[in-house]
Amino acid sequence: MQSDHHETSPNTAQQYVHWFRHSAPYINAHRGKTFVLMFGGEAVQHDNFQHIIHDIALLHSLGIRLILVHGARPQINANLQHNQIQSPIHINRRVTTRASLPCVMNAVGSIRLQIEALLSMGLANSPMFGARIDVVSGNFVTAKPYGIRDGVDFQLTGEVRTIDTEAIQRHLDNHNIVLLGPTGYSTTGEVFNLLAEEVATKTAIQMQADKLIFLGNQNGLLDEFGQLLREITPHQLDLHIAKYQDSNFEIALHLHNAKEASLKGVHRVHLLSYAHDGAVIEELFTRDGYGTMITDAHYEEVRIANIGDVGGLMNLLRPLEEEGILVYRSRERLESEIEQFAVIERDGTILACAALYPIPVSGHELKSAEIACVAVHPGYRKSNRGSQILHFLEEKALQSGIEQLFVLTTRTAHWFLEHGFAAANVDDLPNARQALYNYQRNSMVFVKRL
Numbered sequence: 313m314q315s316d317h318h319e320t321s322p323n324t325a326q327q328y329v330h331w332f333r334h335s336a337p338y339i340n341a342h343r344g345k346t347f348v349l350m351f352g353g354e355a356v357q358h359d360n361f362q363h364i365i366h367d368i369a370l371l372h373s374l375g376i377r378l379i380l381v382h383g384a385r386p387q388i389n390a391n392l393q394h395n396q397i398q399s400p401i402h403i404n405r406r407v408t409t410r411a412s413l414p415c416v417m418n419a420v421g422s423i424r425l426q427i428e429a430l431l432s433m434g435l436a437n438s439p440m441f442g443a444r445i446d447v448v449s450g451n452f453v454t455a456k457p458y459g460i461r462d463g464v465d466f467q468l469t470g471e472v473r474t475i476d477t478e479a480i481q482r483h484l485d486n487h488n489i490v491l492l493g494p495t496g497y498s499t500t501g502e503v504f505n506l507l508a509e510e511v512a513t514k515t516a517i518q519m520q521a522d523k524l525i526f527l528g529n530q531n532g533l534l535d536e537f538g539q540l541l542r543e544i545t546p547h548q549l550d551l552h553i554a555k556y557q558d559s560n561f562e563i564a565l566h567l568h569n570a571k572e573a574s575l576k577g578v579h580r581v582h583l584l585s586y587a588h589d590g591a592v593i594e595e596l597f598t599r600d601g602y603g604t605m606i607t608d609a610h611y612e613e614v615r616i617a618n619i620g621d622v623g624g625l626m627n628l629l630r631p632l633e634e635e636g637i638l639v640y641r642s643r644e645r646l647e648s649e650i651e652q653f654a655v656i657e658r659d660g661t662i663l664a665c666a667a668l669y670p671i672p673v674s675g676h677e678l679k680s681a682e683i684a685c686v687a688v689h690p691g692y693r694k695s696n697r698g699s700q701i702l703h704f705l706e707e708k709a710l711q712s713g714i715e716q717l718f719v720l721t722t723r724t725a726h727w728f729l730e731h732g733f734a735a736a737n738v739d740d741l742p743n744a745r746q747a748l749y750n751y752q753r754n755s756m757v758f759v760k761r762l
């Protein structure tokens with residue numbers, strides 16, 4: 313493939329290099345992971361859908377195991393209208409009569425063919441160039457009747473009974489993309505009309521997927537000031553579910569399912585817009601993401617420490633200080649510096665902590681701060697808490713206009729390298745911090761530009 317670098321301005325090229333380098337950790341983190349991506353029939357009709365398909369191809373080529381789940385509501389509605397068939401809706405669910413089933417099957421079948429066709433074209437000048445993608449769909453979803461509710465017989469409207477996770481796993485192992493739709497088959501050989509959202513959620517839970525992504529008609533959730541909420545816990549969703557229940561049923565359905573998935577072990581659920589070109593890529597490969605991410609309950613909140621945390625902090629830090637991993641901090645010092653600390657606390661135990669110290673700078677020196685005293689309780693390591701607390705302090709630093717972060721460490725170099733820090737020298741530290749450098753301890757210096 314020929315590069316057209318002669319048309320790229322140095323500035324753009326630099327931005328590109330910068331972006332690519334900063335995406336690398338995410339590329340590595342996502343490889344081999346299983347993502348379920350759900351989008352409704354509206355997304356398929358939208359102009360941006362071809363970009364979504366390109367992005368799906370890109371994710372696939374980066375080694376992500378993908379399960380796509382499509383809906384078909386507008387297409388089913390159009391078919392029903394065209395054939396002048398009434399299909400009542402009760403409590404936001406369609407009653408699928410025998411007469412309306414062909415409209416459902418026709419819509420679902422056409423969308424499946426359309427997606428398969430789009431994923432098959434090897435378009436030059438697109439990210440699809442040279443990619444070979446095998447898509448598999450099949451009888452992976454077993455359904456059962458939704459039954460009679462409030463005296464209304466939902467007939468051929470069903471709910472998910474089981475998902476054939478073994479078969480799906482096999483196809484993913486063979487590097488296929490698995491495509492599911494809003495239909496399932498019963499053991500009696502009937503076809504049932506399902507909610508695509510439910511198919512996606514049950515699949516994500518049973519496949520123990522790493523992510524469930526909903527592409528909806530709005531991008532994520534907003535707080536009361538209209539600001540995008542980047543992260544939210546499943547329990548915080550209730551308020552939003554109530555808000556959207558009457559005004560935007562599709563979003564309410566996504567939220568409802570997001571909560572279920574989250575509480576049943578899908579650690580990351582993302583809400584993105586299908587209309588924004590590149591939303592999925594931005595969400596998955598940039599630090600801030602693009603939409604809202606729902607993280608499971610044991611993703612505790614990071615907060616600024618207060619004086620009541622000093623005892624807990626000492627319990628966490630003392631053993632590490634005794635091992636020489638961290639510098640000794642007296643109770644008095646902890647008390648006076650307590651506001652520089654961020655902690656993750658659970659029932660009075662400090663599970664993780666880290667401190668952010670501003671460094672006085674002069675002249676042309678960049679506004680700097682030091683990250684120090686990063687520690688996670690030994691029983692709670694390797695669950696991302698270290699990354700979470702570091703991320704929290706990076707955000708805090710950014711908000712206070714800090715341009716670069718330093719860290720001095722004797723044993724944790726690689727962990728910081730993996731979190732975007734680069735090796736530096738003592739000379740790179742602002743003068744005020746250099747003056748305090750302990751040559752006997754001989755810590756390595758790392759820096760991260762924000």
Ligand SMILES: CC(C)(COP(=O)(O)OP(=O)(O)OC[C@H]1O[C@@H](n2cnc3c(N)ncnc32)[C@H](O)[C@@H]1OP(=O)(O)O)[C@@H](O)C(=O)NCCC(=O)NCCS
Pocket residue numbers: 632637638684685686687688689692693694695696697698699700720721723724725726727
């Ligand atoms: C470093 C530390 C804060 C990481 O906390 P954590 O919550 O386990 O971090 P995360 O879950 O975000 O990351 C875990 C990954 O970091 C790796 N890691 C942990 N300590 C490391 C170290 N010293 N060097 C390199 N990698 C390390 C783990 O092996 C794990 O990687 P893996 O999942 O591929 O095996 C924690 O191990 C700790 O408290 N260590 C002792 C204190 C310390 O060294 N602090 C830094 C002093 S400035």
